[in-house]
Amino acid sequence: MAAILEFDESTANSIANALGSNTVLLNDASQVAASMRATGDPLVIIGPSVDHTVAERVTAAAISTNPTAGVVWLRRRVDTPIVLEALRAGASDVIGDTDLPGLVAAANRVSDRAANYAATNGHEPKKSGAVVTSIYAPKGGCGKTSVATNLSAILSSEMHSRVCLMDLDLESGDVQLIMSLPVGRSVIDLQNLADTLDATALASVMVPHSSGTYVLAAPQRPEQATGVTPQLITRVVRVASQMFDHVVIDCPPYATEHVLAVLDVTDHLGLLCTPDAASVKNTAITLEVFSELNFTGSVDLIVNRAGERVGISGTDISEALDHPVICEIPHSVDMPFATNSGRLLSVSHPSHAISMAIRGYATYLNPASNAPQTAAIPEQQAVTRRRRLFGKRVATT
Ligand SMILES: Nc1ncnc2c1ncn2[C@@H]1O[C@H](COP(=O)(O)OP(=O)(O)O)[C@@H](O)[C@H]1O
Ligand SMILES: [Mg+2]
Numbered sequence: 001m002a003a004i005l006e007f008d009e010s011t012a013n014s015i016a017n018a019l020g021s022n023t024v025l026l027n028d029a030s031q032v033a034a035s036m037r038a039t040g041d042p043l044v045i046i047g048p049s050v051d052h053t054v055a056e057r058v059t060a061a062a063i064s065t066n067p068t069a070g071v072v073w074l075r076r077r078v079d080t081p082i083v084l085e086a087l088r089a090g091a092s093d094v095i096g097d098t099d100l101p102g103l104v105a106a107a108n109r110v111s112d113r114a115a116n117y118a119a120t121n122g123h124e125p126k127k128s129g130a131v132v133t134s135i136y137a138p139k140g141g142c143g144k145t146s147v148a149t150n151l152s153a154i155l156s157s158e159m160h161s162r163v164c165l166m167d168l169d170l171e172s173g174d175v176q177l178i179m180s181l182p183v184g185r186s187v188i189d190l191q192n193l194a195d196t197l198d199a200t201a202l203a204s205v206m207v208p209h210s211s212g213t214y215v216l217a218a219p220q221r222p223e224q225a226t227g228v229t230p231q232l233i234t235r236v237v238r239v240a241s242q243m244f245d246h247v248v249i250d251c252p253p254y255a256t257e258h259v260l261a262v263l264d265v266t267d268h269l270g271l272l273c274t275p276d277a278a279s280v281k282n283t284a285i286t287l288e289v290f291s292e293l294n295f296t297g298s299v300d301l302i303v304n305r306a307g308e309r310v311g312i313s314g315t316d317i318s319e320a321l322d323h324p325v326i327c328e329i330p331h332s333v334d335m336p337f338a339t340n341s342g343r344l345l346s347v348s349h350p351s352h353a354i355s356m357a358i359r360g361y362a363t364y365l366n367p368a369s370n371a372p373q374t375a376a377i378p379e380q381q382a383v384t385r386r387r388r389l390f391g392k393r394v395a396t397t
Contacts, residue, residue, distance in 0.1 A: 002107060003035045005058060006047025006074075011097070015045055015074070018100040019107055029058050033065045042114040043107055044071045048097040052082075056089040063090045070110025074103065083255055087289045093260065102257070105231040109264065129241035130164075131365055134262055136251040137272035138282040143304040144272055145169070146335055147358060148250035149178050150346040151270075154355070154362040156212035157347070161245040161366060164206065166216045166236065168262065169252040170225035173218025180342045181207045186217040190236065191227040197235045199243050211347060214244070230261035237265045246365065255289065263290070267297045268365060273321070274305045275312040280320055287321060299323065302361065305331035327361040329354055 001022040006012035016023040024035050032044060044062045046055045059071045070092040075082055078096050086094045093106035135148040148165060156163040166187075167173035176183060185205040193201055206214040216236065219225055240247045249266070251259050263269070269290065273283040283301075290299065301321065303314045306328040314328045330353045338345035346355040 001039050001041040002043040002045055003032055003039070003041065004045045004047060005029060005032055005050055006045075007049040008047070011047055011049065014100070015047060015103065018103055019045075020104075029054050032058050033061045036062060036065045036069065042066055042069045043110045044069060045103070045107070046071060046073045046091075048074045048076050052085060055086070055091075059086075059089040059091050068114050070106075070114070072103065072106045072110065078257075083257075087255065087260075087293060090292055092293070093257065095257070101231075102229065105229070109261075129238075130244045130247045131268065132237060132241065132247045132249070132262075132266045133268040133270055133365055134168075134249040134251055134259075134266045135270040135272065136259065136286070137253060137274075137279070138255070138286045139279055140253040142253075142272040142274050142279060143329070143335075144253070145174055145178055145250050146339065147270065147272060147302065147304065147329065147361075148248050149175060150344050150355065150358045151362055151365075152213040152246070152248045153209065153211035153344050154346050154359050155246050155248070155366060156209075158350075158359070159362060159366050160212075162243070163213045163246045163248060164216065164240040164244040165209075165213050165248045165250065166233075166240070167218040167250050168233065168258055169250060170218050170228055170256075170258065171222040171252065173250070175215055175250055176207070176217040178339055179209045179213075179215060179344065181209060181215055181217070183217075183220065186219050187228055187232070187236065188219040188224045190232060191229075194229065194232045194235055197232070197239055199239055202236060202239050202243070211344070216240075228258070230257045233258050234261045234265060237262055241265070255286075260293070263293065263295055263297075266295075269295065269297055269299050270302050270361070271299055272302050272304050273317055275303065275308055275310050275314075275317065277312070280312070280317055283317075284321055287323060300326040300361070300364070302327045302329065304329045307331050326364065327357055329357040 003024045004012055004015050005026045007027050012025045062069045062071050072093045073086045073091045074095055074097045076097050078094055083094050095102045095106055135144045137144050152163045152165040155161045167175035189205045206216050208214055249262055273279050301323050303317055303325050306314050308331040314325045318325045335345055335354055338348055345352055
């Protein structure tokens with residue numbers, strides 16, 4: 001059962017119909033907490049006609065009534081400021097008001113979380129399967145893709161782990177380009193599967209890199225990203241977790257619904273910060289938001305481009321953020337140079353200081369390196385014709 005706060009009757013009815021189960025329709029914000037106490041239900045939906053200030057107040061009241069409550073905001077517009085505002089208020093999801101399937105999925109996530117919480121007496125259940133590491137920064141250009149690709153290559157080629165690298169930057173992903181992989185298959189090929197996605201289907205769209213990493217590429221064109229739902233992404237991670245030892249996720253530079261969905265199944269959040277004031281400020285907000293989201297994994301603070309002579313050191317960042325820095329990756333033009341010539345630095349120069357730093361993080365994620373294994377992946381299909389971009393081999397269909 002869910003409490004729905006919405007002032008427009010017909011919108012309230014469509015929300016209730018979409019949820020299908022028992023719902024309580026409320027048009028008075030002050031009744032939400034009482035209704036939650038009466039039903040014991042953890043799910044609260046705040047409809048699009050409820051303004052932000054009231055939504056924030058109701059969210060705070062819902063969480064103080066039941067700390068495991070999940071509050072889902074339905075908004076006419078979903079953009080980064082609104083998502084951040086909702087998350088800071090303690091909401092568990094923000095969904096567009098016409099995205100009723102998205103609403104149902106968000107509601108199911110809240111119910112699953114509440115059921116897990118009850119079943120484990122308040123302790124998160126231990127997950128089996130792969131170690132899931134999401135590489136995130138609240139800003140583009142911090143080195144997320146550089147770290148995610150080199151980390152994956154080290155885990156697979158040097159530590160013999162089975163590794164899946166997922167490009168979650170759905171609108172402008174460039175993992176495929178940076179790893180010089182053939183263009184063609186991507187997550188968009190899975191868009192009609194969601195609940196029925198299995199290992200065979202997932203394997204059929206992954207592209208192998210010479211390091212041994214299997215890549216699930218982002219769509220080729222930004223407009224295709226809308227075909228990829230957060231539910232599909234969660235399912236992909238769950239299926240990949242059963243096939244691989246490590247799932248590495250290269251995130252977009254903002255907390256999209258897809259990022260929030262993978263956070264639920266993430267063990268390590270590799271949070272990148274660069275030594276500049278804007279990045280430190282944005283990282284501080286991210287740490288705050290993720291802690292309000294009750295993220296239970298490990299937040300691994302990584303300083304990239306360390307040593308740049310800009311007056312901020314890794315120690316300064318750690319002190320400013322009151323969070324330990326787990327890895328400092330030095331600044332070097334060799335990183336873009338390697339990328340522009342079509343090689344990963346960790347592959348072309350394994351003893352470079354950048355490669356060593358990323359290897360340190362890989363060792364942290366993989367303390368007891370497993371014996372060599374082969375991923376259960378079917379034969380891959382024909383590689384397509386290639387052209388050159390800035391001297392780099394790029395494949396085209
Ligand atoms: N440690 C580093 N030193 C110098 N350049 C770097 C370093 N890490 C990343 N870069 C460069 O910064 C640019 C942005 O990196 P990228 O990984 O694409 O960032 P993001 O994925 O966060 O947008 C690329 O040109 C990359 O080669
Ligand atoms: Mg990137």
